Amino acid sequence: MKFANLRLSSLLTFAALGAFSCTKVTPPGAPGGAGRAAGDPGRFVNPLIGTAAFTDPKLVGYVAPPGWHGVWAGLVFPGSALPNAMVQLSPITQFNTGSGYQYEDSVIQAFAHTNKGHWNLCHLPVLPVAGPAGATGPYASRFSHATETAAPGYYGVTLKDYNVQVRLTSTLRCGLHQYTYAQAQDRRVVFKLGRSNENVNDWALEKVGPAAVQGFQKTGDQTVFFYGQLSAGIQDVAIQGKGTKEGVAVLRLADGGPKTVELRVGISFVSIQNAQQNLAQELGTRSFEDVRRAAAATWDKLLNKVAVTGGTAQQRGMFYTCLYRSFLWPALRSDANGEYRDVKGAVQKANFQYYTLPSLWDTYRNKDVLMSMLAPGVTADIIKSMQDIGDKTGFIPTFFHGDHAASFVAGAYLRGVTNFDLPDVYRLLLRNANVEGGTRPHIKEYIQKGYIATTEVPAPNVETPGSAGVSKTLEYAYDDYAVAQLAKALHDTAQYRTLMARSKNYRNVFDPGTKFMRGRLANGQWVKSFxxxxxxxxxxxxxxNAWQVSFFAPHDMPGLVALYGGPGPSRRSWIRCSPCPGTPPTLPATCRASSASTATATSPTTKRRSRTTSWASLKSRSSGWTKSWPSSTTPARKAWRFRAWTTRARCRRGTSSAPRASTRCPRPTRATWSRSPFSTKCAGPWTTARC
Structure with missing residues (x-):
């Protein structure tokens, strides 16, 4: 696949595929091009991009509460990982944050073995320390970004307080740590098993050989088992604070020998025995450099599937970093011997790789499409993994909202990914589309009425409870179309006709009076407070909001255009969702891309991670725009709750203060989890951050 003359417009699409956020910070440790061949695209990848948050009120438009990190960054991790691997070996600067790593932090707590960037995982944190034998925690160290290096399959940093140089690389199921201490005495390795980004229920570690340990960490319903092998002897193991968040296992290393110590860790979600087998099969006695080179080669092979020409070095870096990010999730969960734990917790063995569930609501419209194009084998195994869940629960699973396994499966199949049991997956997707109590809430009402009703609330606010009936109706209609394509492929004419008819249900929530998709009561009337x-x-x-969802009918654009009265009126409606003169062009991109890129609630350029454009670039593209900043000092809420504000347009040119199209230019800005009042002034740059 080749892209010629790389331009910003094409980069925006790929920016949605990674968790990219522009920052004023230019991390010094990447790209990881040192020692790489000129033709290797991995040299453009900078895993530190997206790790820095915006906290400057002049940039984000409000004052963050004390101790709060402001508008979040990409919630990405800079550590070592292979494509769709089980292990993501990465530094933790703060637990219970998006990815555990935030660029503005100055202290490293540990190096964890799993990551996603969604306030979860971060299992098995480990930290090398040095000091007198009687020293105790808290165990953590300051570090400098000047000593930090990140590249695909590699991460390195120096722990300032312990004077330990850390280098990390990994395989699919194993992490390889290399610690270079300043001296060969008073060295320890601390397993912080009481901590992760999830609540730890139980953990254990035991010494099982002169230089080996094994154990587990249980968080919720999942348990991560590990087997670790050190290159130095273990003098003793001390368990401290068992049963507390600060619980640790401290391995004191024998004095003498080389200053550089390697720790090889195999993990498994099945058993300690499988973790040990994973370690032996994938790492064995391979050298650190051999593993690192293999990791880089694996990434180059994948990234080379997309070639680009033209553009600046910065644009190529953005492109390949986002492409790299696109293949970090879903994550592998089956072991080298084929065993995995199914959705019921039972150990199974299969002839395919078992993966976690894709973040379908976020990614079905872009990243998962890309994955089916560039990694069809992984895509087929993900579908088989979802089928395995469906066979045990009766329904193909979804993620957060909608039933977008339907479009993921149908799209992959139509692109040539056919190495799975289509009739059985189709059977399960039909259950999703018709049986109440499964993947699609309110499906019975949707089938009976042709839409999902909204209960009238006189003065709704951002967090007014509801069924998201408009969004569900639009998404179910699209999902019906997707399942209909599978019905057509299987020559199920009756279901095809039924589902195609249901795919027109998006029309049932279109209000011709306002030209918006609007909440509808059970009696058919429109919600009044709108x-x-x-x-x-x-x-x-x-x-x-209504602006963001009202252009979502990607399967029937002619029908959507007809609702607006034809091409002319529909074009004018979409133009209303374009920038007002003198306003930031990035703000209305939510609507603009929704109509052009078939997005759902938000566009691919404003997905659920932060997207920010620098003030300088906005100013250069918005001559004459006068900035003014709304302010909020509302205390931060729990990170898992959604907060939002929206800003109406008051667009100024020069010295004129006359509002321009205040009701015509939508300004949906999700700007933190604060109950901020609705501002009436332009604020910029425009950022979307959603949990």
């Missing part, structure tokens, strides 16, 4: 710019978490819309 502001198309006001965003909701689940009242009428799922994390969106």
């Amino acid at each position: 502001n198309p710019q006001y965003p909701y978490y689940e009242y009428m819309y799922r994390e969106a």
Whole structure:
């Protein structure tokens, strides 16, 4: 696949595929091009991009509460990982944050073995320390970004307080740590098994040989088992604070020998025995450099499937970093021997790789499409993994909202990914589409009425409870179309006709009076309290407002155009969702890309991670725009809750203060989890951050 003359417009699409956020910080440790061949695209990848948060009120438009990190960054991790691997070996600067790593932090707590960037995982944190034998925690160290290096399959940093140089690389199921101490005495390795990004229920570690340990960490319903082998002897193991968040196992290393110590860790979600087997099969006695080179080669092979020409070095870096990010999730969960734990917790063995569930609501419209194009084998195994869940629960699973396994499976099949049991997957997707109590809430009402009703609330706010009936209706209609394509492929004419008819249900929530998709009562009347710019978490819309969802009918654009009265009126409606003169062009991109890129609640350029454009670039593209900043000092709420504000347009040119199209230019800005009042001034740059 080749892209010629790389331009910013094409980069925006790929920016949605990774968790990219522009920052004023230019991390010094990457790209990881040192020692790489000129033709290797991995040299452009910078895993530190997206790790820095915006906290400057002049940039984010409000004052963050004390101790809060402001507008989040990409919630990405900079550590070592292979494509769709089980292990993501990465530094933790703060637990219970998005990825555990935030660029503005100055202290490293540990190096964990799993990651996603969604306030979870970060299992098996380990930290090398040095000091007198009687020293105790808390164990952590300051570090400098000047000593930090990140590249695909590699991470390195120096722990300032312990004077330990850390280098990390990994395989699919194993992490390889290399610690270079300043001296060969008073060295320890601390397993912080009481901590992860999830609540730890139980953990254990025991010495099982002169230089080996094994154990587990249980968080919720999942348990991660590990087997670790050190290159230095273990003098003793001390368990401290068992049963507390600060619980640790401290391995004191024998004095003498080389200053460089390697720790090889195999993990498994099945058993300690499997973790040990994974370690022996994937790492064995391979050298650190051999493993690192193999990791880089694996990434280059994948990234080379997309070639680009033209563009600046910065644009190529953005492109390949986002492409790299696109293949870090879903994550592998089956072991080298084929065993895995199914959705019921039972150990199974299969002839395919078992993966976690894709983040379908976020990624079905872009990243998962890309994956089916560039990694069809992984895509087939992901579908088989979802089928395995369906066979045991009766339904193909979804993620957060909608039933977008339907479009993921149908799209992959139509692109040539056919190495799975299509009739059985189709059977399960039909259950999703018709049986109440499964993947699609309110499906019975949807089938009977042709839409999902909204209960009228006189004065709704951002967090007014609801069924997100408009969003569900639109998404179910699209999902029906997707399943219909499978019915057509299997020559199920009756179901094809039924589902195609249901795919037109998006029309049932279109209000011809306002030209918006609007909440509808059970009696067929429209919700009275209606502001198309006001965003909701689940009242009428799922994390969106009317502007963002009203152009979502990607399977029937002619039908959508007809609702607006034809090409002319529909074009004018979409133009209303374009920038006002003198306003930031990035803000209305939510609507603009929704109509052009078939997005759902938000566009691919404003997905659920932060997207920020620098003030300088906005100013250069918006001559004459006068900035003014809304302010909020509302204390931060729990990170898993959604908060939003929206800003109406007051667009100024020169010295004129006359509002320009205040009701015509939508300004949906999800800007933290604060109950901020609705501002009436332009603020910029425009950022979307959603949990």
